Amino acid sequence: MEIKYWSDIACPFCYIGSTRMKKALKELNLYDETPLEFKSFQLDPTLPTKTDKTMLENFSSGHGMTTEQATAQIEQISKMGATDGLKVDLLNAVPTNTLDAHRLIKLTDSLGNRDLTERVIDAFYQVYFSNGESIADHAVLKKAATAAGLDAKKIDEVLNSKQFEREVCSDEIEAQKLGIQGAPFFVIDNKYGISGAQPYETFVQALQQVQAKEG
Incomplete structure (x- = not known):
């Protein structure tokens, strides 16, 4: 089994959904043996x-809401994250471009160290949803990524260039070709799709069904 999932660091449902998927994989003792690939999906590349x-x-x-409606929606999303043990302080998040964060994730992924990739992804979610810092700030990105274990020199090389932009763009083009219009979106074994931050039980059931079909 292998899983690709399109996600954005600025997407609370991506944070929640991927957390649930990984929890389901661990529950079924599939996590260590299942390749899990983070695919770039910028919710708003124009930011x-x-x-x-x-x-x-x-x-x-962005959602055509009144301030009161937006506040209620943001509070609801934060509560949703809390049920999964996540701090999703969306109200104090900084709405900025996520391209450089995606490029650093691509850098990390290219090193072939799954644990490091997971730590960097998690560190960036912390920056955005817990710390209220700008995910587009190079100093912030470097601090978070180095703390997660990524080499500082490699980080500087990427941030001071356009490295991995093509890879980020390629992921987004692939999503378009597959008809993926939002994130998160999970693809299991290039056959089965799961859209959105589904309940944890839904991920467990889907993985069990794929196991049964694929043997």
């Missing part, structure tokens, strides 16, 4: 790297 907009302003304008 700037620097902004004075608050998440509330960005969320309400």
Whole structure:
């Protein structure tokens, strides 16, 4: 079994959904033997790297909501994350571009160290959802990635260039070809698709069904 999943660091449902999928894999003793590939999917590639907009302003304008509606929706998402033991402080998140975070994830993935890749992805989610820091700030990215174990020199080389932009773009083109219009989206064995942050039990059931079909 192998799993590819399209995800964005700025997506709370990606954070929640991938956490549930990984938990389900561990529950079924499949995690260690199942390749799990993070595929880049920028929810809004037009966002700037620097902004004075608050998440509330960005969320309400982007979803056509009043401030009150946006606040209620953000609070609901935060509670959803809390049920999975995640701190999703979406209200204080900084709505900025995620391309450089994706490029660093691609760098990490190219090194072939799964544990390191998972630590870097988790560190970036922490930056965005727990720390209220800009995921587009190079100093912030470098601090988080080095703390996770990524080599500082390699980080600088990528951030000071356009390395791995093509790989990020390739993931997004692949998503378009597959008809994937939102994230998270999980593809198991290039056959079975799961869309969104489904309940944990749904992931368990889906994995069991694939196991039974694939033998």
